[in-house]
Amino acid sequence: MGSLMNEILALEQGDNNLSQQTYDIFARTFNRLITKITPNGIFSYVSTNSEAIVGYSPQDLLGRKFTTFLHTKDRNFIQKKCEEIQHLNDDNLFTNTFRLRKKDGSYIWIESTMAFIYKQDSVDPVEIVNIIREVPVEHDELFRNFKLSVVGELAAGIAHEIRNPLTSLKGFIQLMKSDRNMNEQYLQIMEYEIDRIESIAKEFMYLARPTDTNYQKNSLQTIFESCMSLLEGEAFQSRVTIIRKFFKEDVFVLCDDQKIKQVMINLLKNALESMDQPGSITICIEKRDNKGCISIKDEGCGIPEEFLHKIGQPFFTTKQNGNGLGLMICYKIIEEHNGDIIVHSKKGMGTTFTITLPLAASE
Ligand SMILES: Nc1ncnc2c1ncn2[C@@H]1O[C@H](COP(=O)(O)OP(=O)(O)O)[C@@H](O)[C@H]1O
Ligand SMILES: [Mg+2]
Numbered sequence: 024m025g026s027l028m029n030e031i032l033a034l035e036q037g038d039n040n041l042s043q044q045t046y047d048i049f050a051r052t053f054n055r056l057i058t059k060i061t062p063n064g065i066f067s068y069v070s071t072n073s074e075a076i077v078g079y080s081p082q083d084l085l086g087r088k089f090t091t092f093l094h095t096k097d098r099n100f101i102q103k104k105c106e107e108i109q110h111l112n113d114d115n116l117f118t119n120t121f122r123l124r125k126k127d128g129s130y131i132w133i134e135s136t137m138a139f140i141y142k143q144d145s146v147d148p149v150e151i152v153n154i155i156r157e158v159p160v161e162h163d164e165l166f167r168n169f170k171l172s173v174v175g176e177l178a179a180g181i182a183h184e185i186r187n188p189l190t191s192l193k194g195f196i197q198l199m200k201s202d203r204n205m206n207e208q209y210l211q212i213m214e215y216e217i218d219r220i221e222s223i224a225k226e227f228m229y230l231a232r233p234t235d236t237n238y239q240k241n242s243l244q245t246i247f248e249s250c251m252s253l254l255e256g257e258a259f260q261s262r263v264t265i266i267r268k269f270f271k272e273d274v275f276v277l278c279d280d281q282k283i284k285q286v287m288i289n290l291l292k293n294a295l296e297s298m299d300q301p302g303s304i305t306i307c308i309e310k311r312d313n314k315g316c317i318s319i320k321d322e323g324c325g326i327p328e329e330f331l332h333k334i335g336q337p338f339f340t341t342k343q344n345g346n347g348l349g350l351m352i353c354y355k356i357i358e359e360h361n362g363d364i365i366v367h368s369k370k371g372m373g374t375t376f377t378i379t380l381p382l383a384a385s386e
Pocket of ligand 2: 289292293350
C-alpha cells in the first residue's frame with residue numbers, strides 16, 4: 024500500500040498534477056478506494072469504484088466531510104492525528120486502521136494511508152491523498168485469535184499451577200506405598216489437591232470453548248472470583264495483593280458470564296503486567312445509578328496522556344510481547360452488553376478501569 028502511495032507521490036511531483044483519470048485507473052487496478060481531501064477535510068475527489076467498496080457513489084461523498092463517515096469512537100483520534108501530522112514536514116505519510124460507515128449503515132475496518140501534498144514554499148498542505156482498503160481480517164477473526172492468545176498465555180501459568188498439586192499427590196502416594204497404610208489425613212490433602220487441579224482445568228476449558236453470546240443473570244462477585252482462581256498464582260508471584268471492596272450483597276447484572284470473565288481477565292492481566300513492584304490491586308464492586316459497576320485499580324506504570332486516546336484501538340501495545348487486542352476486545356464486549364468502560368490513568372501513578380453494566384431485573 025505504501026508503495027502505491029509512493030508511486031502516486033512521485034508522479035504528482037513530476038507531473039505537478041495527476042489527472043482524475045489516472046487516479047481512477049490506479050484505484051481500479053489496485054482495488055483501492057482513492058480519495059482526495061481538502062485541508063478542511065472535505066472530499067474533493069473520490070475514485071469511480073467507491074460504490075463497490077463503501078456503497079457510496081462519488082456524488083454521495085463529494086463536498087462532504089471525511090470525518091462524518093468515521094465511527095464516533097475513531098473520529099477524534101483521526102482528527103487529532105491529521106492536525107498533528109500536517110505540520111510536520113518530514114515524513115507526511117501515515118497509515119491508520121479505523122472504522123468507516125458504509126452506505127447501508129454497517130461499519131467496515133479499513134486501512135487508510137494518507138499523504139499530505141505540499142506545493143513549493145507552502146507550509147500548509149494543499150490537499151490530502153487518501154488510499155483506503157478494507158482490512159481483510161474479520162472482527163470475529165480477531166476475536167478468535169485473541170482468544171487463542173489468551174489461552175496460550177494462560178497455559179504457561181496453568182502448567183505451573185498444576186505442577187504443585189501434582190508433586191504433592193505423587194509424594195503422598197509414595198509415602199502410603201512405603202507405609203503400606205491408608206493414611207486418612209494424607210487422603211484428605213490429596214483430595215484437596217485433586218479438587219484444585221480439577222477447578223483449574225474446568226476454568227481453562229470454559230475459556231477455550233467457542234461460545235455465542237448468552238445473556239443471563241450473573242453476580243459480578245462470582246465472575247470475579249472465578250477469574251481470580253486463574254490468576255491467583257500470578258498475583259502471588261508478582262507479590263501483588265488483591266484487595267476486595269465489595270457491595271454487601273451480590274451485584275447481579277445481565278451478561279454473558281464467559282465474555283465478562285474474558286474482560287476481567289484481560290483487565291486484571293494488564294493491571295498485573297503494569298506493576299513491576301509489589302503493591303496492590305483494588306477491586307471495587309458496587310451498584311451505582313442503577314448499574315452494576317466493577318473497577319480495577321492498579322498501582323502500576325500508568326498510561327501517559329498522549330497514549331490515552333489510543334486505548335482500545337486495535338494493535339496498540341507498548342509491550343514487547345503484546346498484541347494490542349485485549350482492550351479492543353474488552354471494549355467490543357462491553358459495547359455489545361450496552362455497558363460502559365472508562366479509564367483513568369496517570370503516568371507513574373497507576374490506572375483504574377471501570378466497567379458498568381445494566382443490572383439484571385430482580386424477580
Ligand atoms: N493497567 C494498565 N496500566 C498501564 N498501561 C496499560 C494498562 N492496561 C493497558 N495498558 C496499555 O494499553 C496497551 C494495550 O493493552 P492491551 O490491548 O491489553 O494489549 P497488550 O496487553 O497485548 O499490550 C498496553 O500495551 C499498555 O500500554
Ligand atoms: Mg493485555
